[in-house]
Amino acid sequence: MTGIRQSWLDIPANSHFSLRNIPFGIISTRSNPRHRPAIAIGNYALDLLEFSRSGGFEKSGFTNISVFESSTLNAFAALGREAHRLVRSYIQAILTAGGQFPDILEQNNMLRELALLPLFSVQNHLPLEIGDYTDFYVGRNHAYNCGIIFRGPENALNLNYYHMPVGYHGRASSIVISGTPIKRPVGQILPDPTATVPVLEPSRRLDYELELAAFIATGNNMGERINVDDAEEHIFGYVLMNDWSARDVQAWEYIPLGPFTAKNFGTSISAWVVTPDALEPYKTRPLQRPAEAGVLLPYLQEKKQETVYDIKLQVEYQTAEGDKAVIANVSTQYLLFSFAQMIAHHTVTGANLRSGDLIASGTISGEDSHSYGSLLEKSQAGKVQFIIGQSTRTFLRDGDTVTFTGAADDSSGAGLVGFGEVTGSILKSDF
Amino acid sequence: MTGIRQSWLDIPANSHFSLRNIPFGIISTRSNPRHRPAIAIGNYALDLLEFSRSGGFEKSGFTNISVFESSTLNAFAALGREAHRLVRSYIQAILTAGGQFPDILEQNNMLRELALLPLFSVQNHLPLEIGDYTDFYVGRNHAYNCGIIFRGPENALNLNYYHMPVGYHGRASSIVISGTPIKRPVGQILPDPTATVPVLEPSRRLDYELELAAFIATGNNMGERINVDDAEEHIFGYVLMNDWSARDVQAWEYIPLGPFTAKNFGTSISAWVVTPDALEPYKTRPLQRPAEAGVLLPYLQEKKQETVYDIKLQVEYQTAEGDKAVIANVSTQYLLFSFAQMIAHHTVTGANLRSGDLIASGTISGEDSHSYGSLLEKSQAGKVQFIIGQSTRTFLRDGDTVTFTGAADDSSGAGLVGFGEVTGSILKSDF
DSSP states (O other): OTTOOOBSSOOOTTOSBOTTTOOEEEEEESSOOOOEEEEEETTEEEEHHHHHHTTTTTTTSOOOGGGGGSSSSHHHHHTOHHHHHHHHHHHHHHHBTTOSOTTTTTTOHHHHHHHEEEGGGEEEEOSSOOSOEEEEOOBHHHHHHHHHHHHOGGGSSOTTTTTSOOEEEOOSTTEEETTOOEEOOEEEEOSSTTOOSOEEEEOSSEEOOEEEEEEESSOOOTTOOOOTTTGGGGEEEEEEEEOOEEHHHHHHHOTTTOOSTTTTTOEEEOSOBBOHHHHGGGEEOOSOOOGGGOOOOGGGOOSOSOOEEOOEEEEEEEOTTSOEEEEEEEEGGGBSSOHHHHHHHHTTTOOOOOTTOEEEOOOOOOSSTTSOSSHHHHTTTTTSOEEETTEEESSOOTTOEEEEEEEEOOSSSSOOEEEEEEEEEEEOOOO | OTTOOOBSSOOOTTOSBOTTTOOEEEEEESSOOOOEEEEEETTEEEEHHHHHHTTTTTTTSOOOGGGGGSSSSHHHHHTOHHHHHHHHHHHHHHHBTTOSOTTTTTTOHHHHHHHEEEGGGEEEEOSSOOSOEEEEOOBHHHHHHHHHHHHOGGGSSOTTTTTSOOEEEOOSTTEEETTOOEEOOEEEEOSSTTOOSOEEEEOSSEEOOEEEEEEESSOOOTTOOOOTTTGGGGEEEEEEEEOOEEHHHHHHHOTTTOOSTTTTTOEEEOSOBBOHHHHGGGEEOOSOOOGGGOOOOGGGOOSOSOOEEOOEEEEEEEOTTSOEEEEEEEEGGGBSSOHHHHHHHHTTTOOOOOTTOEEEOOOOOOSSTTSOSSHHHHTTTTTSOEEETTEEESSOOTTOEEEEEEEEOOSSSSOOEEEEEEEEEEEOOOO
């Protein structure tokens, strides 16, 4: 482990919030209900409002500290990546053992007391106020598996699929922070496969979707495009996402304009925004583009070869009966397009992105049933039950809890760059 | 015209902004660039910031006048319909000849001078900051005509079409105020009907869509539903909308998740928000539900029979060459579902609407080629040219201008309840 910087704080080796990470979030505490910015480090949150008010940034060269007075990270995100780099590397410096600024926090008992809060004592809130939310569909295995279920193997992937990151606009108002319960939605469904007239009932096929999502730092003007090689500079950071989906509602409603009420009832995200700089060491080549897919149009061709991350994602399922198991492990390497490509495509016709917009990858699935990012795939559209301890499932039942975790690790001993978790439990419908 | 209230202001008989209307907007002027609320009356805007600061509301019973300090109408909208009714009826009273409060404005030269601004001197801005934007597809003739073009006559209307207001989430960031030019989008299109590999080019099939849209006044909590009979109480008011569309991009991208870059580059709305109270006298029965469509599910059944408006819409086309003609006239009576039904369906799975959200009807078309709300229909997907003076067109050319107007009139002599216009010109692509 020689040459690797360590913190003077005791950071557990399996912590998602190593010195390499420094993710940003919004917290409150019982003693101070005000929503305020923070970073996560080991088992602590560093309260950036308190830290900046106490002069913590005085030696940093970062002068826009008024952004930490805000109840969201929008103002900080909008400063752009140079500002995020400056703040992150300065915070790394003050947290490093034998670092440049021991007087700021390490040797400052009073500020440590005030600003360094045990993670278990903080409540997280949505990190940014979200303008528009866009959901892509670039997990190729998921798209293929769903395509077979909805349209049969011949039409599983439409002709356009390998030429563009397919996506659609989602619902921003119902994006909630990890831990928020999700009420089983009531919607129009066909009561049986031969029916042609719908009923209004609680969804029988409630599902989750395992996704990675990016918050936009700086946008573009309407009528302009973001170049694919510049696009990463527009990203503030990433969160895990669970895009809850009612598959029976979706199957009935999605032709011809796409999913609508099947997905607009709730979408959960993890609390801590992990910066592109923290994830940069975990870039790799995408796995998923077959040779026969042909050549991309130039506006989607990136100069870099390593364009996607290798973040290890995990789905843990806890049943209402109390059984618990990890039912999927998959890497984000299975994304067909990078976030830079999603941004370039999103803006190609001149749509303007704004600071605080959220862009999600679509469900990430691997090659086999232990790597599927949705129950639609795992249960083969309800045909196959899977086992969790003493319980069996095809889709979500009331009282079940789904928890996604994700972290990148290069086994260097420098620690994990992780997201913590995004978790949610299903409440009974009130219908 | 006995018994009809008249204003002491000289309001032209063809004005959209009669004493019956009193629509709300956001204005600025050359002498005062601050964005501030106003209402439109005849050829004037009444500056509500100036009016309220000068004590104009003192006899009104309306005490929340701080909402008029805002640069958008969100705070006013969020007060709910009782507040809108109070303000609108009070403003009608102070503008009525022989009314209850002649001292407020009619006899108050100084306030008239300060607050009553000629419409030609004001600049309009987006009336509300828009959270989520949803576009429905409930113009039955348009859906049928487009369905034939995209999928053939057998599959023109999907099985779900008569059972629910079909809709999808749109892009909020690129909604602009009337008068904003629209740059021709560049996007992925198939270069000819037999091609299977796309090119990146300026759209060759740029189109408009004639729509009516509603701003939400008060929302609902996530996980709750809005009852169809209560839904109108959640509407602040209506605007005309032009949902610009690149048909070649749309045809290539829309399977399976719906239109995305084909529509996210720009959407124009009219400036003045017309309240449901102003439009109430123009309610009528919808025209479009055939008997064979069957019975609606109870959550979409309204107690009222008269659920849609009879607002006369008009499309005026001015070519880059300078020719000009009205190319469509159609009534909003051609909507298959009411806005109340759209809201009930939007929230059926528990999606939360928020104050400032915008909900659009989808394109409104009548029965024949002089009543189509899009060029896709008028040109039969580019197969038929239409004539405007010395010019011919199938889709929009650079330099063309499209202007929608709309007004309701019961021929009582009480004047029009109109929207003014939503207009936009096409700029050359910079590709």
